[in-house]
Amino acid sequence: MIGDVHLLLTDDQGRVLFGRRANTGYADGAYHPPSGHLEAEESVVDALVREADEExxxxxxxxxxxxxxxxxxxxxxxxxxxxxxxxxxxxVPENREPDKCDALEWFGLDSLPAEMIPYCREALDRIASGERMSVYGW
Structure with missing residues (x-):
């Protein structure tokens, strides 16, 4: 099973940083928070810290x-x-993966962009309502 980490980098106005996917072949044009896969022998926190620096x-x-x-x-x-x-x-957040991302923008959880990967929108809706666990697509 694949493990992913998603960073909700939140500013002092409560907005979350999103990147707009580009040139990936999957959901290009959709906004998504910085994220990535776990690597071998890496904790979820270590993966998040690494992805934040890389992306x-x-x-x-x-x-x-x-x-x-x-x-x-x-x-x-x-x-x-x-x-x-x-x-x-x-x-200061900057786009370090211009080959995969063509914009960084801040959005409130109550004003998410129209174009998002569906599971991520669902998770953010659940987070906004205080839910700590969900199942999607089963």
Whole structure:
């Protein structure tokens, strides 16, 4: 089963940073928070910290990572997506993967962009309502 981490980098106005997918061949044009797959022998927190640096150039202390949701998704035969909120970080977010992302934008959870990957929209709706676990697509 594939494990994913999703970063809900949240500014002082409560907005979350999203990237717009481009040139990936999957859901190009859709907005998605910085995310990635777990690597071998890596904790979910370590993966989140690594992805934040790789994708948007911010440094996150592991103690500043707050678990907010887990989703068991049926895609690809089964995936587990972990969502984490971070409100404190070092650096200024920048697009470090212009070959996969053509824009970074902040959105409130109550004003999400129209174009999103469906499971992610569902997870964010669940997070906004305080749910910590969901199942999608089964």
């Amino acid at each position: 948007i150039g911010v440094v996150i202390a592991p103690g500043d990572v707050e678990f907010v949701h887990v989703m068991h998704n049926s895609s690809s035969g089964g995936r587990v997506a972990f969502f984490f909120r971070v409100v404190r970080w070092q650096g």
